[in-house]
Amino acid sequence: MLYREAGDFKTSYSLDNQTFPLKLDRIVFYLTLAVAFLVVPLVINDYWASAILVPFLIYAIAAIGLNILTGYCGQVSLGTGGFMAVGAYACYKLMTAFPDVSILLHIVGAGFVTMVVCTVFGLPSLRIKGFYLAVATLAAQFFLVWLFNKVPWFYNNNASGQISAPERTVFGVPLTGPNTEAWAMYLVCLTFCVASAFIARNLTRGSLGRRWMAIRDMDIAAEIIGVNPLTAKLSAFALSGFFVGISGALFFSVYLGAAEVGESFGIDKSFLVLFMIIIGGLGSIFGCFAGAAFLVVLPVVLKFIGVDILGWAPDLVAHLRLVIVGGLIMFFLIKEPHGLAQLWRVMKEKLRLWPFPH
Amino acid sequence: MPASLLYGVEVLINGLMAGVLYALVALGFVLIYKASGIFNYAQGVMALFAAMTLSGIMEGDIPFSHLINAMFGTQLHSFGWNVPAIAAILLTVVVMALLAWLVQRLVFRHLVGQEPIILFMATIGLAYFLEGIGDLMWGSEIRTLDLALPQGASLAIENATAVLGGDDFYGFFIDKLDVVATMVAAILVAALIAFSQYTKYGRAMRAVADDHQAALSVGISLNFIWVLVWTLAGIVALVAGIMWGAKSGVQFSLSLIALKALPVLMLGGFTSIPGAIVGGLIIGMGEQLFEYTIGGPFLGGATENWFAYMLALVVLIFRPQGLFGERIIERV
Amino acid sequence: MMNAVADTQASSVGYTTADGRDIGEVILDLRNITLRFGGVEAIKDISFDIQEGEIRAIIGPNGAGKSSMLNVISGFYVPQEGEVWFRGKPRPPLKPYQVAQQGIARTFQNIALFEGMSVLDNVMTGRLGKMRRGILAQALWVGPARKEEVHNREAVERIIDFLEIQAIRKTPVSRLPYGLKKRVELARALAAEPNLLLLDEPMAGMNVEEKEDMSRFILDVNDEFGTTIALIEHDMGVVMDLSDRVVVMDYGRKIGDGTPDVVRNDQVVIDAYLGVSHD
Numbered sequence: 014m015l016y017r018e019a020g021d022f023k024t025s026y027s028l029d030n031q032t033f034p035l036k037l038d039r040i041v042f043y044l045t046l047a048v049a050f051l052v053v054p055l056v057i058n059d060y061w062a063s064a065i066l067v068p069f070l071i072y073a074i075a076a077i078g079l080n081i082l083t084g085y086c087g088q089v090s091l092g093t094g095g096f097m098a099v100g101a102y103a104c105y106k107l108m109t110a111f112p113d114v115s116i117l118l119h120i121v122g123a124g125f126v127t128m129v130v131c132t133v134f135g136l137p138s139l140r141i142k143g144f145y146l147a148v149a150t151l152a153a154q155f156f157l158v159w160l161f162n163k164v165p166w167f168y169n170n171n172a173s174g175q176i177s178a179p180e181r182t183v184f185g186v187p188l189t190g191p192n193t194e195a196w197a198m199y200l201v202c203l204t205f206c207v208a209s210a211f212i213a214r215n216l217t218r219g220s221l222g223r224r225w226m227a228i229r230d231m232d233i234a235a236e237i238i239g240v241n242p243l244t245a246k247l248s249a250f251a252l253s254g255f256f257v258g259i260s261g262a263l264f265f266s267v268y269l270g271a272a273e274v275g276e277s278f279g280i281d282k283s284f285l286v287l288f289m290i291i292i293g294g295l296g297s298i299f300g301c302f303a304g305a306a307f308l309v310v311l312p313v314v315l316k317f318i319g320v321d322i323l324g325w326a327p328d329l330v331a332h333l334r335l336v337i338v339g340g341l342i343m344f345f346l347i348k349e350p351h352g353l354a355q356l357w358r359v360m361k362e363k364l365r366l367w368p369f370p371h
Numbered sequence: 372m373p374a375s376l377l378y379g380v381e382v383l384i385n386g387l388m389a390g391v392l393y394a395l396v397a398l399g400f401v402l403i404y405k406a407s408g409i410f411n412y413a414q415g416v417m418a419l420f421a422a423m424t425l426s427g428i429m430e431g432d433i434p435f436s437h438l439i440n441a442m443f444g445t446q447l448h449s450f451g452w453n454v455p456a457i458a459a460i461l462l463t464v465v466v467m468a469l470l471a472w473l474v475q476r477l478v479f480r481h482l483v484g485q486e487p488i489i490l491f492m493a494t495i496g497l498a499y500f501l502e503g504i505g506d507l508m509w510g511s512e513i514r515t516l517d518l519a520l521p522q523g524a525s526l527a528i529e530n531a532t533a534v535l536g537g538d539d540f541y542g543f544f545i546d547k548l549d550v551v552a553t554m555v556a557a558i559l560v561a562a563l564i565a566f567s568q569y570t571k572y573g574r575a576m577r578a579v580a581d582d583h584q585a586a587l588s589v590g591i592s593l594n595f596i597w598v599l600v601w602t603l604a605g606i607v608a609l610v611a612g613i614m615w616g617a618k619s620g621v622q623f624s625l626s627l628i629a630l631k632a633l634p635v636l637m638l639g640g641f642t643s644i645p646g647a648i649v650g651g652l653i654i655g656m657g658e659q660l661f662e663y664t665i666g667g668p669f670l671g672g673a674t675e676n677w678f679a680y681m682l683a684l685v686v687l688i689f690r691p692q693g694l695f696g697e698r699i700i701e702r703v
Numbered sequence: 704m705m706n707a708v709a710d711t712q713a714s715s716v717g718y719t720t721a722d723g724r725d726i727g728e729v730i731l732d733l734r735n736i737t738l739r740f741g742g743v744e745a746i747k748d749i750s751f752d753i754q755e756g757e758i759r760a761i762i763g764p765n766g767a768g769k770s771s772m773l774n775v776i777s778g779f780y781v782p783q784e785g786e787v788w789f790r791g792k793p794r795p796p797l798k799p800y801q802v803a804q805q806g807i808a809r810t811f812q813n814i815a816l817f818e819g820m821s822v823l824d825n826v827m828t829g830r831l832g833k834m835r836r837g838i839l840a841q842a843l844w845v846g847p848a849r850k851e852e853v854h855n856r857e858a859v860e861r862i863i864d865f866l867e868i869q870a871i872r873k874t875p876v877s878r879l880p881y882g883l884k885k886r887v888e889l890a891r892a893l894a895a896e897p898n899l900l901l902l903d904e905p906m907a908g909m910n911v912e913e914k915e916d917m918s919r920f921i922l923d924v925n926d927e928f929g930t931t932i933a934l935i936e937h938d939m940g941v942v943m944d945l946s947d948r949v950v951v952m953d954y955g956r957k958i959g960d961g962t963p964d965v966v967r968n969d970q971v972v973i974d975a976y977l978g979v980s981h982d
Contacts, residue, residue, distance in 0.1 A: 026860075145693075226824070
């Protein structure tokens, strides 16, 4: 039988606790990974890489980061754009200060720098809750953008005020700079993305994840049963910052190549990533991918239909996009506050019982 | 008095005027939050939308003309008439009331009882939606709003105060529009307070703010009250939009003042109308003064981008309930 | 400095109950606790102790300050006056999570489960104090972290068996009926393997059968694990049957303390519950 637990016996608690309890799910998952790593790089072209796949992977990492903080630990952050900027500028400074060190290490290093910054801005969460905290994170967003604009050290005093990524190679293959090929860009992002998802999944199913969720669901009760709110909240901020920082570093160095802080990492980015996890599903790693895919693909599709097929003006289509995205957010919150991930879960549940309705 | 100090006072007064506008937007937040517990992020976009609608109606533009033209290949732009300001304002109020009804009917009625943070996120969605609709209806180019409000420096004030300083001081430079804005804001606040204290609906509004269940049990229609507060918030947004629009044109940046209203609320508390006003004034003055004394000379300027948030953050760390809120006693 | 009302068995050496269980030394001793909220005194100069292995009930009319008392014990409220002695030493003002780490677990009057998680995850949160693997090991899900998870899962499964909630293991808590939620909350508290278990109205809102089940679980917990239990309850029948000693509170004061028989016949307690004519 397809898609059944029958015959797939769990004989230990660790088997019972795995990510994909169903055999078919596991097969599909490994097949997807194999295709993503082995087939896609062979057939990918510039358009697919730069319009869809690379931004999708990078936003998925950012969404994982924000979802740890907001979806799992319940601390709403509107500072994602600012933290991505920290990742980007940290990566730029590391790249230019240590040109001989591998770019991969710089990206991870940028993650650690962002981790520290994010933890510092997480400190108020010990006193401030709910909306108040959400607004307080705006302080991070605006302050960081202002800082990277005003202090020339961050952009190495260059006249344009922009940062641009010099060429860096791994095994002789350029990963940054103008000569980067689509498949290389894609593969490096894919690797970081899969690693991030793996780590995030493990953290969220273990004891740390339970601490976060306990704080999210009822912080006072969590503290009384023994969760230290200080370490739980700050660890969520730290790990969230780590992933968001990596996504910011990739976004700047591999994807954009050059960035201006207000334009690339403004408040819009904060909202975009927040929308991804709302639409995808708060507290779900799968949701991060679903939400990122949805909001990356939607504008491309709308532009394709509106501009290329109907021949409408691009700004008209852009306005329609705002209406559709805003409308969808409200629609999702009304119909399914748990997002695409929940729809997917319900669908799988139905499939498991098919053809019986209950 | 030395001239630099006097210029500092001038900066303070101008900050006060900016604060009035923040307070106006914050007032819209407070109205909705008190009655329904919804933290309406879209308040700023409502101000933008209201100003766009007002300008569009006055100039006789056809709503959605770009979309219609694109869909049917027509060349519609304008009805070819100009609507007088008063009539246009009344029409805009009707539009805002309609919007309030739609928002309540289509969105928030289905979200009753949801967690506050879900409601907040829904209003972010609403903000995007409204921004898009506004652009679709009236186009996205910067619009002017010509209501013949007095503008430019007030010579009377300048001349009257010139004597305060020495030769380096030419009197306070204060925009007449700011003076008008302050007066309008004061009238609006007085009217709102009178409405909520002395009318039947005002009392019902306060009852709902106090206790939903109790209000329901004495026969107040929650739905009606919610539409009412959204309408009032729409009117407040219109006033804020007119003032800001007259000052710097009707454009997207207008919706960003909504963001400034957030720290105002954090200082003043989400439920207090006087708190919103005092908070607005503090933020308005504080950011101008900080820019004038520290930000501009030592930090490279543009500190008003973040000063308000940082101030609110610091205050909240020491007083998590805001400046005017009551102490929070947590229970299990 | 003892309270005016006599502590009938205020010996620190222990005693033997009517059904033959040996009660040990004092584990928790509350001395002259006073708690104020602004101008309101919720608890006025209350002293009583809890001895190892006993079931201690706190009763009293609504608003008597019983829940506040539990909140003082779990460190959620810090009393303005008085001391909490734990295992023979005065306890400094601790944060609630530190109190939990000392082996004091509790349930809540209005169920405080984590609604977004499954029953299993909720009960697993009870073990958080015992899970110490670092972030790195958890992130990579390598040997030690995985072993720790499985080890704790086994302990939790024993509790789940004990409380007979195997069938709902993977159900989200938000879908459970009230009675089962109460049981899951008890499971979460038990998972911490506490020395002292505080139960805030464990049987409120239950029907007779559910109450019988819950009483059985409480007695079994005390009997099998030797857990000391302090509970607040309104159902007098249940209190008199279950508990070894009873504290009676009224308007924030202690008005009685002793075995169920003593308390039942105390004139002050009877007046507080049935009312008294003032003439």
